[in-house]
Amino acid sequence: MTTSIDTFGAKGTLEVGSNSYEIFRLSAVPGTEKLPYALKVLAENLLRTEDGANITAEHIRAIANWDPSADPSTEIQFTPARVIMQDFTGVPCVVDLATMREAVTTLGGDPNKVNPLSPAEMVIDHSVILDVFGRADAFERNVELEYERNGERYQFLRWGQGAFDDFSVVPPGTGIVHQVNIEYLARTVMVRNGQAYPDTCVGTDSHTTMVNGLGVLGWGVGGIEAEAAMLGQPVSMLIPRVVGFKLTGEIKPGVTATDVVLTVTEMLRKHGVVGKFVEFYGAGVAEVPLANRATLGNMSPEFGSTAAIFPIDEETINYLRLTGRSQEQLDLVEAYAKEQGMWHDAAHEPAYSEYLELDLGTVVPSIAGPKRPQDRILLSESKVAFRKDIHNYTSDAEGVDAAVTPHSQLDEALDESFPASDPAELSFADDGAVVPTAANGSTGRPSKPIKVTTEDRGEFIIDHGAVAVAGITSCTNTSNPSVMIGAALLARNAVDRGLTSKPWVKTNMAPGSQVVSDYYEKAGLWPYLEKLGFHLGGYGCTTCIGNTGPLPEEISKAVNDHDLTVTAVLSGNRNFEGRISPDVKMNYLASPPLVIAYALAGTMDFDFESDSLGKDTDGKDVFLADIWPSAQEIDDTIKSAINQDMFRNSYADVFKGDERWRSLATPEGNTFEWDENSTYVRKAPYFEGMALEPSPVADITGARVLALLGDSVTTDHISPAGPIKPGTPAAQYLDEHGVARKDYNSLGSRRGNHEVMIRGTFANIRLKNQLLDDVSGGYTRDFTQDGGPQAFIYDASQNYQNAGIPLVVLGGKEYGSGSSRDWAAKGTSLLGVKAVITESFERIHRSNLIGMGVVPLQFPQGESAASLKLDGTETFDIQGITALNEGKTPKTVRVIATKEDGSKVEFDAVVRIDTPGEADYYRNGGILQYVLRNMVNR
Structure with a gap:
């Protein structure tokens, strides 16, 4: 149990029915009553963990006296109640923990100290690939292939579940991590060792914020930070600004939760919420169903905010009841929230830093694309927008x-x-x-x-704009019965009118949990979806993460031979370039019903108001409006088809897994026996040669530019998770280790092997390194060779490191946006990059770089690589970072870029080490080294 020195006398007892819980009452601290909900959660966290050193009475007073208008300046230490992971990002966490056990032993410590101190839960959901689609056996076949490819990783994770305390694994084929979180894992109010306190979490996936819809404060962090949190390290943060987002009105018929989310995403991106909390409030909140709240919370990374939260209210309790939580838990959540002033009261409006408002009645059907989630397009203007955008993709x-x-x-x-x-x-x-x-x-x-001539789908014509992928997938929408039932009813109406999906469309149905299949079954809607090719493909994060699988061979050949610009439409949250499929250049986010509609249309060059989807059996034109289900029918179907038992049955043995999982041979012992021949799981290199005391921080001299990049470079660009392209360094490594091309699997699935991941860093096929002219992919110039010839980034980095030359990366605005990929930072570090200089960073990636010992720097306000006339051929010296050795974090450091002719460009770069905790991590060479040294010295 957490022990607090309790300066404010907040410790007390809460009686709920026959149960008694220890709680820390916010009412003991004057000022907390006026705080936004999210800051009340943080205030309670500090009260309960006050130790007089890292967390003091002054920190608690600072949050109680929070000035909404002030810029963040007070650092606090947030201790999340639990950590949640998915397998792509979670496997490296377990690899690192296993390696730490050996490193602790080497440094003279106790390996058994390396255990999660907070509950850690992993859901394996990112490994299923849609190799098979549009067939009745698609699910079974894809699961079989998943186990064939990932058996090594799964054995390793089963070992971890047995070797580590407080570590649970939800096996493959169960659902998407964030949906499993809201439907089962989330507590809303946590109970541990007799204490009751708000459920909070950090997760190794940026969409951890989905749980914000349930009143749970949590957000995505890099796997690096998550490991530290598991090992008892609090998350260092500044008390944030909180944006109050007022919801009024009601959604109009024909408008979906997805349309609301895309509208809110556009609004908040335009407003600017990076590093801030967003909190929804107002009378309209009560009208927002929990599934819609989760959909809004889910898209927080697309807004750029840290969290996007709804307070606890009656709707929260109703959802917990529907999803099978116990009556005891429901009673506790309500009693605790009311006792702590955390129950939503529309009449009591907290003070916020900034205000926004949306009348839900003004939202209209929308999609977003072709490459960013915030680029919203009115559905009525989608054809015009497509015709305008496609000129950027073909000449x-x-x-x-x-x-x-x-x-x-x-x-x-x-x-x-x-x-x-x-x-x-x-x-x-x-x-x-x-x-x-x-x-x-x-x-x-x-x-x-x-x-195109195919064996199984006949002959047809494809052109620019053809919809090659139509995927109902991802946590954002498959958790939402209104859009999932809406899609199925639209499919039924389409089939009844004689419509079919176009033969060139790769269709996908990958629900976020087995409950979706249950309610489709009960409502009798599966046959209609299947008639349109939307057979169950898997329960997992598929199209949205790039696990789309290959397009049919004949279509892929036509696309590549003729350089066709084809499109993907998916009900996901991410549509960055190169993410969905290497064959697809333009990606659009849409609601599940619109995914079906685009599969029927077969092209993005389509106006749903004036273009017919086809003819019915009477020869009459059928338009989208003719088959769109009514809001009443969707609601009636939800009420008749979804019940509490579905959730209880689905999650009754959630950690047990199927026969495949249970029959995996599992290694035993407290330390893992690494297999030198494994191409999936290898001992991490971060602790090799590590001493008990860190070396002093040194200035960077004689550095070369590995990559000169533009704006909106995402973690997908830096560390792609999709297919491994033959001929690339990652593929060459697998070839050398006897892996057949068909067994390459994806980069994401091989995150437990640093050798593959280093070679995959900066390897996105759409990456544009401005050191080269009109070249896409993982290439740079290698200045260790005469003339600086073109080379793979990995090969060049090896030459630089062998020559003892440090590296820097130059970037533009919003560097590192997207998924919270720890490998985007780990790979950057292992390539020998010592500093990244950009115009601005996305929150998680900046933090992850520090966690890997890379210093994030920003160009002076208003300046950029272009304005300073840097072309990447310069040699860089960075002076002044050594002030960290004296316990001070410099605000700026001097950067001197020397051109080939000897002329110099000099500027003061802003040091983005934002908190004392981050400075400690950087001084130690990274967060894991810091935690490990503390562990041994305890």
Whole structure:
């Protein structure tokens, strides 16, 4: 049990029914009553963990006397109640913990001290790949392939579950981590050793914020920070500004929760909320169903905020009841929230730092794309927006409007590919390209129609804009019955009118939990989804994480041979370049019903108001409005098809797993026996040669630029999680270790092997390193060679490190946005990068860089690499960072960039080591080294 020195006399007892709990009452501290909900949670956290050293009475007073208008300046230590992980980011955590046990022994400590001190839960959900789709056996086949590819990792995780205390694993095929979190793992109010306190968490996935919808304060951190939290290290943070987001009105019929989320994302990105909390309040909150709250909380990383939270209210209790939580838990949550002033009261409006408001009645159907979640497009304007955006992806000439002369079996496909105008004949080139012989005006978009012949789907034409992937997937929306039932009802109505998905669309249905399958089954809706190709493909994070699997071979060949710009539409939260599929250039986020609609349309070049989806059995045109289900029907179906027993049954043996999981051979013992031949799990290199005392911090001299990058470089660009491309350094490594190409698996699945991951760092096929002209992918110039020839980033970095030359990376705005990938920082560090200099950082990646001993620096306000005329060929000296050795963090350091002709560019870079805790981590060479030394010295 946490012991507090309790300066304020806050410790007391809460009686709930026949149960008695120790609590720390906020009412003991004047001023806390006016705080926003999220800051009340932090205030209680400090009261309960006050130790007089790291957490003092002054910290508690600082939060009680919080000035909403002030810029953050007070550092506090937040101790999360638990840590939640998914397998991509969680495997490296367990690898590091296993390695730490050996390192502690080497330094003379007790290896058994390396155990989670807070409950740590992992959900294996990121490893299923949609190799098989559109078939009744898709789920079974994909799970089989998942186990074939990941058996080594899964054995390792089973070992970890047995070797470490307080570490639980939810096996594959159960659901998506964030949905499992809200449906089962989240407590809302935690009970441990007789104490009751708010459930809080940090997670190794940026969408951990989904649980904010349940009143649980939590957010994504890098795997590095999560490990430290597991080992009892508090999370160092500044008391944040809190943005009050007032919700009023009600959603109109035909508008989905996804539309609301895309609208809010656009609003908050425009407003600017990086590093802030967002808190929803107002009378409209009561009208927002819990699933919609979770959908809004989920997208917090897309807004840029740390958290996006809803207070506890009656709707929270109703959801906990629906999902099978005990009556004892429901009573505790309500009693605790009311006792602590954490129960939402629309009449009592806290003071906020900034204010925004949205009338839900003004939201209209939307999508977002083609490469960022905040780039919202009104559905009514989507065709126009697509025609404008596609010019950025191809230089092909605009096509023709043409009526079609029937050709072979292509009548229907050609009719759909070319809108009718004046007659023109079509012929086919040897390579399958369709050649119009007469033109009558431009379509307003580039066009390159290509004939594709397949064994199982017949012949058809695809062109720029074809929807190659339609995925109902990801935590954001598959947790939400209103959009999932809406999609299934739309599928039913489409099938009843005789519509089908286009044959070139790779369809995917990957629910976030087994409960979705249960309510589809009960409502009798599965057959309609399956008729349109939306067979169950897996329970996991699929299309959204890049586990789309390969497109059908003939389609992939046509796309690549003719450089077609095809599109993906998915119900996810991420649509960054190169993320969804290497064959797809433009990615759009949409609600599940719209994913179905686009599978029917088959192209992004489509106006749902005026373009017909096809003809019904009577030959009448069918439009989207004709098949869109009513809000009443969706609501009625939810009420009749979803019940408490579904959740109770699904989660009854959640940690047990299926026969495949239970029959895995599992190693035993407190320390792991590493297999030198493993290409999945290898001992981490971070503690090699580590001494008990850290070496002094040194200035950086003679550094070279590994990469010169632009704005909005995401962690996907830095550390991709998708397929491993043949011929790349990661593939070369696997080839050398006897791994067949078909068994490469994804970069994300191999995160437990640093050798693969270093080679995959900065390896995204869409990465643009401005050291090179018009080259995409993981390349740079290697200045250890005469003339600085083009080389793979990994190969160049090895040459630099062998020559003893440190490296820097130069970037633009929002560097490191996207998923909280620890490997984006780990890989950067292991490539020999000592500093990253950008215009601005996304929160988690900045923190992760420090956690790996890389110093994050910012150009002076208003300056950039371009304005300073830096082209990446310079040699860099960075002076003044040594002040950290005296216990001071310098505000700026002097950067001197020397050009090849000897001229110099000098500037003062802002040091983004923001808290004393971060300074400690950097002085130690990283957060894990800091924790390890503390552990041995305890």
